Amino acid sequence: MKTLRLLLGDQLNYEHSWYNETNDAVVYFMAEMKQETNYVKHHIQKVVAFFKSMRSFSSWLQSEKHQVVYYTLDDEKNQHDLIINLKQLIKKYKIEKFEYQLPDEYRLDKQLQNFCTETNIETEAFDTEHFLTSRTDFAEFFKGKKQMVMEYFYRDMRKKYNIMMISDKNPEGGKWNFDQSNRKKWKGTPEIPTIKSVGNSVSEIHKMIKEADIETIGSIDETNFQWPTNRKACLEMLTYFCSTLLVHFGDYQDAMHTEERFLFHSRLSFAMNSKMLHPKEVIETVISYWREHKEIIDISQVEGFVRQILGWREYMRGMYWKEMPNYRTLNKLNNTNSLPDFFWTGKTKMNCLKHAITQSLENAYAHHIQRLMITGNFALLTQMHPDEVDEWYLGIYIDAIEWVEITNTRGMSQFADGGLVATKPYVSSGSYINKMSNYCKGCIYKVAKKETDDACPFNSLYWNFLDEKQVHFKDNQRMSMMMNLLNKMDKTKLTTLKNRAKAIIENPDDY
Numbered sequence: 001m002k003t004l005r006l007l008l009g010d011q012l013n014y015e016h017s018w019y020n021e022t023n024d025a026v027v028y029f030m031a032e033m034k035q036e037t038n039y040v041k042h043h044i045q046k047v048v049a050f051f052k053s054m055r056s057f058s059s060w061l062q063s064e065k066h067q068v069v070y071y072t073l074d075d076e077k078n079q080h081d082l083i084i085n086l087k088q089l090i091k092k093y094k095i096e097k098f099e100y101q102l103p104d105e106y107r108l109d110k111q112l113q114n115f116c117t118e119t120n121i122e123t124e125a126f127d128t129e130h131f132l133t134s135r136t137d138f139a140e141f142f143k144g145k146k147q148m149v150m151e152y153f154y155r156d157m158r159k160k161y162n163i164m165m166i167s168d169k170n171p172e173g174g175k176w177n178f179d180q181s182n183r184k185k186w187k188g189t190p191e192i193p194t195i196k197s198v199g200n201s202v203s204e205i206h207k208m209i210k211e212a213d214i215e216t217i218g219s220i221d222e223t224n225f226q227w228p229t230n231r232k233a234c235l236e237m238l239t240y241f242c243s244t245l246l247v248h249f250g251d252y253q254d255a256m257h258t259e260e261r262f263l264f265h266s267r268l269s270f271a272m273n274s275k276m277l278h279p280k281e282v283i284e285t286v287i288s289y290w291r292e293h294k295e296i297i298d299i300s301q302v303e304g305f306v307r308q309i310l311g312w313r314e315y316m317r318g319m320y321w322k323e324m325p326n327y328r329t330l331n332k333l334n335n336t337n338s339l340p341d342f343f344w345t346g347k348t349k350m351n352c353l354k355h356a357i358t359q360s361l362e363n364a365y366a367h368h369i370q371r372l373m374i375t376g377n378f379a380l381l382t383q384m385h386p387d388e389v390d391e392w393y394l395g396i397y398i399d400a401i402e403w404v405e406i407t408n409t410r411g412m413s414q415f416a417d418g419g420l421v422a423t424k425p426y427v428s429s430g431s432y433i434n435k436m437s438n439y440c441k442g443c444i445y446k447v448a449k450k451e452t453d454d455a456c457p458f459n460s461l462y463w464n465f466l467d468e469k470q471v472h473f474k475d476n477q478r479m480s481m482m483m484n485l486l487n488k489m490d491k492t493k494l495t496t497l498k499n500r501a502k503a504i505i506e507n508p509d510d511y
Contacts, residue, residue, distance in 0.1 A: 001122075004029060004089055006100040008108065009036060009050045010401055012057040013275040014231045016101075016129050022065045027093055030058055031071035034080035037214045039107075040391055044216040045364035046398045047209055048202045049227045053274055055205075056230035073212050082108075083115050090121065097122040102135070104128070104317070104403045106324045130275045131317060132161065132310070138318020148319065148420060151177065154311030163283060163310060164303065177307065178250065178300035185436055186255040186263060190248055195262055196240040198233055200225035217344065217395060218361045227270055227364075227398060234271035238282060241266040242289035247297050250304035254369045256437035258351075261359050265367050266305070269399035272313075279309050308368075316407040319421060328390070328406060332418035333469055335383040340508035343375070343392055349511055350457060351443035352433050353378060364398035369436065371397075372426055376413030380427055381461035382505045383468070386416040424478040427465055430456035451496045457504050457511050464501030467494065 003026045005018065032051050051073070058070045069089060071078035079085050089095065098116070102125050103109045116123040127134075141156060142148045155176050158165060164172040186192075206222040228234040241249075245264040252264050271277040283306055290302045320327065342348040346358035356374040360366045366375070371393070379389045386409070393409045394400045411421030430447040434440040440447040440456070449455035466473070466486045473479040486494075504511055 001025060001096045002094055003027070003097045003099055004086070004093065004095040006086065006098070006112075007057075008101070008103060009054050010104060010274050011101050011128055012053055013128060013130055013278070014057070014060065015278060018126070019061070019064060019066065024067065026067065027089070027095070028058075028061055028066055028068045029070075029086070029089055030054055030068065031078060031082070031085055032073040033071070033078065033082060033085070034073070034212070034214070035082055037073075037209075040395045041215055041217055042395045043218040043361075043364040043398065044206070044209070044220045045218060045225070045227065046395075046400070047214065047216060048205050048220060048222075048225065049229060049270060049364075049398055050274065051205050051209075052200060052202055052225070052229040053276065057276075060230070072208070073214075074208050082111060086115065090119075095121060097124070099124050099126060101126050101128045104401060106320075106328075106402070128275060130278060131314060132157065132279060133314050133318060135318075135321040138315070139322040141318075142322075147423070149423070150311055150315045150421075153315050153318075154307060157310050157314060161280070161310070163306065164287065164299075173299040173303070178303045179307075181298075181300035182250045182304045183254050183436070184251045186252045186257050186260065187438075192260055192263055193244045195226070196237050196244075196267075198226050198228050198237070200227070200229055218364055227267075228276070231276050234268070234276045237266070237271065238268060238277065238285055241268065242286055246286060246289065246301055246305070247293075248301065250298070250301035253304055253367070254436055256352075256356075256367075256370055256374070256433075256439060258355050258438055258442060261363060261365070263367070267365070272309070273399045273401050273404065279313065283309055313404065316411075316421075317403050319407045319411065320403040323417070323420065327410065327417065327420075330410060330417045331386050332416055333380075333383070333414075333472055335380075335385055335414070335416070337382055337384045337505060339379070339384055339388045339392060340382075342509055348509070349444055350378075351445075352437065352439035355439060360396050364396065366397070371408070372413050373428060373432060373436070374439075376409070377427055377458070378461075380414050380425060381458065381465045381501075382508060383465070384414075386410050386414045389414055418472075419476070424476060425469075425473075427462060428458070429462040430458040433458065451493065451500060453500075455500070457500075460497040460500040461504060463489070463494065463497045464505075467498060 005026055005028050007028055007030045037047055058068050061068050098121055100112055141153060158171060166172050201223055202225045203222045206220060228237050249264045255263055272279060286302060286305055290297050343357060346354055346361055348354050352374050356366055356370040390406055390409050394402060394405045407421060410416045415422060415425040430440060434447045445456045446454050447456045450459040466482060470483060473483055
């Protein structure tokens, strides 16, 4: 039976069972489409990375003797619409059956479901064979529970896959979670190794994107592109992380520094979210390396890494499929303000935001605390509309695909889901930023001041936010201490703080 198999740009799983056998009757289809480049304004490095990785994957398939039809962005046959392209190929190759792997974005899932309903040939959907849970496992696990707490889900995953367990119920090290050990500020030591160089040349792809007038954000070094775009390079980066960075990863995973953009982070998120690396192989490789080097690598370094992949990553995907499509419209705090211009330029006097945003524009990357407690914190404190925040995060980061982006942004960062993901809003004054970084040291604003013109803007914004949104938090036990402090605050002082916060919110680009 003549079969057409679709592969999307984030379905680059070299180990998928589809490829165990070759079949002359099977045609694989991949395409660089404006449908995907234009639904949000993406970082140029993100577009380049996906196109380069897709081309590498297509070349590998062909080397394995599979038949591949690949549409580049500038291919005259490319209609830049997934369904039109599929219909065109079905007609050309006299296709009798259409097969696809389940998309990880709701919009594509619905688009393909509708197509399968309308087409007159046989269709079948397959699992991507990537995630450690199905789309519905999460909902089943939390069925009947009042809160969907990640820690319980994480522990269940540890047991289910026997990861770092000494018995059915007892975790290695005597604790499930070493998060308290993962909050050190990096002060210049230990020395951070030179980043693993990949050194791709992407000049041809970059030129093609520019000539196609694809609107992007950010910058790119097209002769020295530093993201892995094939399985071999991804595996090399995983090996480098284990041998060089893992020893200090957990300690400094929340740290931030003006001179260091990656610190001890692995830079593997794109490799996993495009499916070039499987989460279980990443986890097992890291744990195996740790077991061989326990004399120098503490369990807290490893558990912190495993928790992000086995716990948080799977948890966020489960939440996405449980709550979509309504999740993308949630705005429980009724925030309506617009992103300031400096989110697109990095031009602000606030040092922490300048560094986090400039880094994002230059590298298509910022680690989770920069996203959560710098840009996300500011967006929430200034009460920006979650739609705009979503769009920015989805576009700017190389690893941002909606299933993982929107749950982290609208849920964890912006509390727009009212507490489905996070049990409290992740907001802070300048003190937390100062505790975890050196950003405050070089800033014209003073983190110790609160009400004066040279006071850190986060300080007044924090108390204003608590006051403005207190009706939403009156029954939140985790917010009770801060709400009590708010209610005891001198009213004149609070008024002064709120007036300064109002000025910042109305003209954020002046700060």
